[in-house]
Amino acid sequence: MSEIYQQLSTIIIAGEDEKAPGLVQKALDQGLAPLEILDNGLLVGMNEVSARFAQEEMFVPEVLLAAKAMHDGLEVLRPHLVAAGAKPIGKIVLGTVKGDIHDIGKNLVGMMCEGAGFEVINLGFDVDPEKFVEAVKKNRPDIVGMSAMLTTTMIAMGYTIKALQEAGLRDTVKVMIGGSPVDAEIAERIGADGYAYNSPTAVELAKRLVGAA
Amino acid sequence: MSLPKDRPTVIIACRVLQSMLQQLLPAESAENAIFMDYGLHRQPGKMTRVLQEEIDKIEASSLILLGYGLCGKGLAGIKSGKHTLKIPRVDDCIAILLGSRQAYRQEFNAAPGTYYLSKGWLESGSHPLKEYEEYLEKYGAEKTAWIMDQQYQHYERLVLVGHSQSDLETYRPQALKVARYCERWDMRYEELLGSYEYVRRLIDASAVPDNNSEDFVIIPPGGEIRLEQFM
Numbered sequence: 455m456s457e458i459y460q461q462l463s464t465i466i467i468a469g470e471d472e473k474a475p476g477l478v479q480k481a482l483d484q485g486l487a488p489l490e491i492l493d494n495g496l497l498v499g500m501n502e503v504s505a506r507f508a509q510e511e512m513f514v515p516e517v518l519l520a521a522k523a524m525h526d527g528l529e530v531l532r533p534h535l536v537a538a539g540a541k542p543i544g545k546i547v548l549g550t551v552k553g554d555i556h557d558i559g560k561n562l563v564g565m566m567c568e569g570a571g572f573e574v575i576n577l578g579f580d581v582d583p584e585k586f587v588e589a590v591k592k593n594r595p596d597i598v599g600m601s602a603m604l605t606t607t608m609i610a611m612g613y614t615i616k617a618l619q620e621a622g623l624r625d626t627v628k629v630m631i632g633g634s635p636v637d638a639e640i641a642e643r644i645g646a647d648g649y650a651y652n653s654p655t656a657v658e659l660a661k662r663l664v665g666a667a
Numbered sequence: 668m669s670l671p672k673d674r675p676t677v678i679i680a681c682r683v684l685q686s687m688l689q690q691l692l693p694a695e696s697a698e699n700a701i702f703m704d705y706g707l708h709r710q711p712g713k714m715t716r717v718l719q720e721e722i723d724k725i726e727a728s729s730l731i732l733l734g735y736g737l738c739g740k741g742l743a744g745i746k747s748g749k750h751t752l753k754i755p756r757v758d759d760c761i762a763i764l765l766g767s768r769q770a771y772r773q774e775f776n777a778a779p780g781t782y783y784l785s786k787g788w789l790e791s792g793s794h795p796l797k798e799y800e801e802y803l804e805k806y807g808a809e810k811t812a813w814i815m816d817q818q819y820q821h822y823e824r825l826v827l828v829g830h831s832q833s834d835l836e837t838y839r840p841q842a843l844k845v846a847r848y849c850e851r852w853d854m855r856y857e858e859l860l861g862s863y864e865y866v867r868r869l870i871d872a873s874a875v876p877d878n879n880s881e882d883f884v885i886i887p888p889g890g891e892i893r894l895e896q897f898m
């Protein structure tokens with residue numbers, strides 16, 4: 455295994471986002487395959503971060519920096535992945551639901567899903583059901599991901615699913631949800647296809663939902 | 668189901684509510700109350716484990732009053748064992764500090780992006796300025812600025828909640844320092860007088876509904892706290 459893969463995974467874990475683009479470029483310059491740089495370098499680091507995060511050994515600031523490092527490295531890598539014929543494994547439209555301004559977790563999900571090979575369209579926070587519907591019409595995603603952090607706002611998840619139904623789009627997408635006030639039981643009750651406890655498990659769920667896991 | 672009136676009552680609460688509880692509780696009960704570390708809300712998994720341990724340690728079948736909200740799933744999955752649990756039906760401590768779910772709802776509608784400060788939170792150092800200082804040491808200026816933006820850029824208001832005018836006066840200087848720092852996101856500073864009402868109702872051991880009510884989640888013996896009960 456090339457030493458540079460080790461270095462890539464180390465800087466992801468350390469959240470050294472400023473070093474990621476240069477190091478990815480260096481790996482490309484050495485003639486390493488883009489997909490291997492992703493799989494053996496960036497993702498090895500990110501998977502370690504995910505594991506530590508799940509164990510509550512790493513916290514949000516560090517995980518954010520790690521995800522940013524991966525994201526910035528991926529920016530350099532992406533054109534090469536595309537040129538090498540790598541296709542996204544699926545498309546995700548992502549947003550924090552109406553009335554809710556919390557978007558850190560949702561952004562982490564977005565960055566981690568990108569790392570896993572998804573194309574991610576991040577609609578931001580306080581996203582109206584209608585805006586989700588518009589985004590689904592426009593982008594034809596495989597998955598709609600919704601986040602809410604309050605019992606008072608999670609209700610908008612149900613409204614969004616209903617809006618997708620009324621627009622005749624519900625069957626064209628899988629819906630996954632996450633956030634403090636929701637769990638698998640609530641996901642089932644509001645008619646979502648899946649629930650993820652945290653950003654790493656959201657990636658696993660997304661892969662399952664597109665049949666890539 | 669009705670409760671035997673003579674069962675012991677135990678209070679387990681977050682330290683953030685300690686001073687409010689101590690104001691209201693008779694000296695003996697205040698001494699026996701168990702106050703848990705502030706920082707648990709950052710580790711919901713650990714919060715669940717640690718609270719479960721505290722509950723399981725209590726030998727006599729008791730009425731346990733939990734001074735917590737859902738706290739990022741921190742309470743989900745806790746089992747009552749031989750006890751009955753009474754829990755404010757809230758996301759977090761803000762509604763408890765403000766005095767009611769309605770008061771919280773009103774403030775939420777006024778400004779959904781509100782960051783709350785209180786005596787407990789200021790004393791525990793859980794606020795944006797303290798975070799900034801900690802991150803700065805760890806990550807340097809540039810990364811810190813980025814992380815802080817990620818966390819707070821959508822907030823519009825910073826509110827100090829006090830429970831008396833003298834409370835507000837005592838904590839105002841510290842809150843204003845935080846407010847000055849938060850001006851970078853155009854957050855405006857406000858002060859609110861909270862109420863003891865929710866805490867008062869929580870510790871009223873004679874008021875334990877048989878089932879979940881609008882304001883409290885009740886877990887009978889052999890039950891488990893489920894997220895759904897907070898909806």
